[in-house]
Amino acid sequence: EAGVTQFPSHSVIEKGQTVTLRCDPISGHDNLYWYRRVMGKEIKFLLHFVKESKQDESGMPNNRFLAERTGGTYSTLKVQPAELEDSGVYFCASSELSSSGVKYNEQFFGPGTRLTVL
């Protein structure tokens, strides 16, 4: 079974440019999450999709960040325009949504996209 994949693995852009990160969750996982780790800081939650709906986007830093999950499969995270402080590693994770309810939330993580804004 394929794990969570992310593309690209690295991205280097200039301040003011636009970058789009992509995440493909494990097939059948309805929950999809985005996290970010800025250099030297904790991994921070950005948002959570259940299928195509945004369940919780309380961690999104500002309106320069736009996440989508059309069709409830893969997700994209767009940063427009990028700023220096957006540099970091962006992780995607997915988990199942069982019909009996989620007793605990084991998330499966992708390798991350390292974003560098110059």
Added chain:
Amino acid sequence: AQSVTQLDSHVSVSEGTPVLLRCNYSSSYSPSLFWYVQHPNKGLQLLLKYTSAATLVKGINGFEAEFKKSETSFHLTKPSAHMSDAAEYFCVVSVIGGFKTIFGAGTRLFVKA
């Protein structure tokens, strides 16, 4: 409110000696607790999870952790370190039945030959 504190940013051990990575948590509700490991250029891999079934949890690669409610701790241990254990380890808390997860700052484990 939930929070998690990893008490050491770096831990260095010699190969073959025990490993102890410390984690304290705070949660208003029954927590789920996890330890993840990240090797260089890899995604986070689940080592083990506590979900209220048993306080001593065994994970992969010989790691285990004990949930101590009275001490609000969930320390990760391994009897004998291996060079391949060198990585960064994250303690994570989540509310049982919930989705939001809070990460600790991470502990980087160094293993000396």
